[in-house]
Structures are given as C-alpha cells and as structure tokens.
Amino acid sequence: MTRRLHPLALATLSLCAAIATMPAQAQKSTAEGIAEYRKMLEDGNPAELFEAKGEELWKTARGPKKATLLTCDLGQGPGVVKGVFVTMPRYFADTNKVQDVESRLVSCMSTIQGFNADELVKTPFGRGEMANITAMATYIAGQSRGMRMALPQGHAEERRFYDLGKAAFFFRGGPMDFSCAACHAEDGKRIRLQDLPNLTKNPGDGIGFAAWPAYRVSNGQMWSMQLRLNDCYRQQRFPYPEFGSDLTVALGVYMGVNAQGAESIAPSIKR
C-alpha cells in the first residue's frame, strides 16, 4: 500500500501538533475544533473525485469481454445503482452467496467483463483494478447518500451471516487479546482522541458502518469498507483478512443490520 502525503494531510499534522501543545483544560474545545475542521472539509470532499471516476468505470466497456457493468445486478435489478448501497451486504441467488458491494463488484467484473476473480481479490488496495473497485464502490455508495440503512434479513443465509458476523465481532485473539468488541462494544470510548462508535447497536446517523467508504485526509486515500476492516484487523494484531471473505462480509451484515435506520453519509470524509 502506498502512503503519499496529501496537502490536507499536512494540515492535519499541524493541527495534531497544535492539539498536542494544548493544556488539559482545552480538551473539550479541542474536540469541537476537530468537528469544525471536519465540517470545513466537507465542503470539498475529495471523495467526489472517486465517485466521478467510479461512475465512469461503471459505464465504460472494459475487461476481456469489453462490456459495461450496466447489466450488473446489485440487488434491485440489472444496472440499478440508486438506493442499493443501503441494502448491502445481501444474499444473491446467482452466486448463492451473501455479498457486500465490493465482493459483488468482483462477481460482476468476472462474469460480465471477463476479469479473473482470483486476481482481482489478490490485488493490493489502491492498485490497478482494486483501486477501480474502490472507486465504483464509492460511486455506488454516493447513489444512496442520505438514505437509511435497510439491509434485508428475509433470507436464511442473511440471518445466518448476521449470527456469524456477531461471533466474529466478539472473537478474541492475537498477541494483544483484542476483538472488534474490545474497542467497539461500549458507548463514549476513545483511542487517544479518536471517538469509537459502539457497533453492537445503532451508533447513529452517519457513524460507523453508515460512513464508509470515506476519504482519509491523514493519508490522502479513499478507503472502502473492506480496507476499513482490513486496517482494523491490522491494528487488532490479527493476520491478514482475505478480501471479500465470508468473514468480512458477515461483519458487514452484523454492523449494517445493527445500524438499521441510520442515515448513510457515505462517501464521507475522515481524519
């Protein structure tokens, strides 16, 4: 993964330096300052560039079969993009799998455009076709902006994946004994100054699952939900989660169903 320094990242660094020198009493206003800073950045969220790129990729004939993705079914029928994001992950009959937006894109790119699915999932984040999948996921998320999370739980597989996701969420392991729950099962907790959403319930509009994909100012990268989970596991000191694995999709079902009714603000902007 490449980590280039974006001009906005420099601004963040200097903000961090300013925070570090503030006295303890200024803590509340520091948090307020960060909120204000985020608000300021929303006016020009670079995620829009990725949305535009994703839309173009979606509509362009590509791959060995030189086809567009306009026949790709994201759950509401071929080519329907509006409103699908807040209903994923969901069960798809053609693959007989519960899929999130990214693993579904891999299926469509493989069957419709002729890309090799194994190669796609092995491509590192930010590179080649993986960067394209992230851009398309960003575009698809943007087409549900302001809508409320409404993951279907009608199919037995969708309900089973919720239970599996919950088990994975509480699974403790690694050299530091962490689980997702170690940081995300209580209200009002922080790591350093970073607020941690409680993901065992609805954490509120535009928080947690309803905020990703997001543009990350600190490293100038567009982060999909798969990359968000990937970096959580890195910080949990776990081994490397496979892209689009049942594990990551099940976690998405667990968080998405818990967030049912929350407004999706994706693609958002993050520190």
Next chain:
Amino acid sequence: MTIRHILIGASAAAALLLVAGCANKPSQAEIDTQALAMIKAGFRDQGIAKIDRIEQDLGQKACSSDKDPPEALAKQVEAQALASIKWPTGGQYIGDWREGEKLAQNGRGMTWTDSSTDTKANGAQCYNCHQIGPAEVSFGTIGPSLYNYGKLRGVKDVTDPASAVIVQYTWGKLWNSKAYAACSNMPRFGHAKLLDETQLRHVMALLLDPKSPVNE
C-alpha cells in the same frame, strides 16, 4: 389436474417452505462451529502476523461472546493467569519513569506492517486507552485513568514494605492482566512477550515512582 389439486399442492409447498425456514435456523453451537471455520478460512499470513494468532487459549475462548463466561470458568482463567506471572529478577520492580513515559506514548508493535516481534520493536500502548501523565491530553478512555496512580494508593517510597502489595499487584497486572479480571481488555504485556522485564520496570516507574509526573 383440478383446482383442488392445485390448491393442495400450493399449500403443501407453502408448508414445506415454512418447515424449511424453521429447520434451517442453526443452533448457537452450530453457529459457533461455523463461525470458527469461517474465521480460520478468512485469514492468511502477512509478514510477522501468522494465522496461528487466531488459535485461542482458554481465556481468549472464554471471553469471545457478548456474555461473561460462567464464574467457575472465569476463576479458572484468572488462576491460570496468576500462576503464569514471572516476578522480576532480583526483586527489582522499578526502572526509569522517563523511559516509561516514552514507552507509554509508543503505540507501535506486532502488526503485519511491523518487521519484528522482538520486544524492542514494541511500545507499551498505554495512552491509547489510559489517561496517565498530566501533560498528555491525547489519551484514550477504554481503561481507567491512571493519573496519580501511585499517589492515590499511598506509595511514598517504592522500596517501603508498606508499598509491596501495590507494587507487586501492578507488576502482575502488567505481566498478565487476566490474573485479576478474566476478560480484561488489557494486553498481557509480560505473558505475551510484548515487553521485557526492563521495559516493564520503566512503565512501573512511570506509574509508581513518587518523582514521576504521574504522581506530582
């Protein structure tokens, strides 16, 4: 085929669907087995982070649900953890609080982007979750505040026998936090070889030395 036959067929199909819907609901034990298989299949080695990291020991397994483990199991985990504590060589508990502060600030180590599992590559992660020194406002809140840790516990001289109980408890907590709470969120710094004895002594000094800013 008469209308009656069709109706019977349709209701039979509906009944089958209903039964299938109920029968398909897996039990919690089945979910646990399936989840374990899914987790094992979901990870691969990357750098120093190998898949053996998801092999759970007794305590990790006991603390992997939204419910607390049964009391007897929790006690077993705590007893095992207590027995695992290695007390410091030569009874030397306290190092340099300045080094301790550096370690407390350092949140590095043990991820797949780190190059070594050597204790020298690791920080003590403290500020991620705890308030400690008065100068650091960027602290986490997953753990309790440790500001004035030694002072609040009446430690005026770390070598005074009156302080021995709290000094030893603190070492034990850092070495294996699960000795005192089976499902503590705190890493087992000594037991899991995250920090060596010298590093632990420095963190001990940060918390307990009356000259440490934590206790001023």
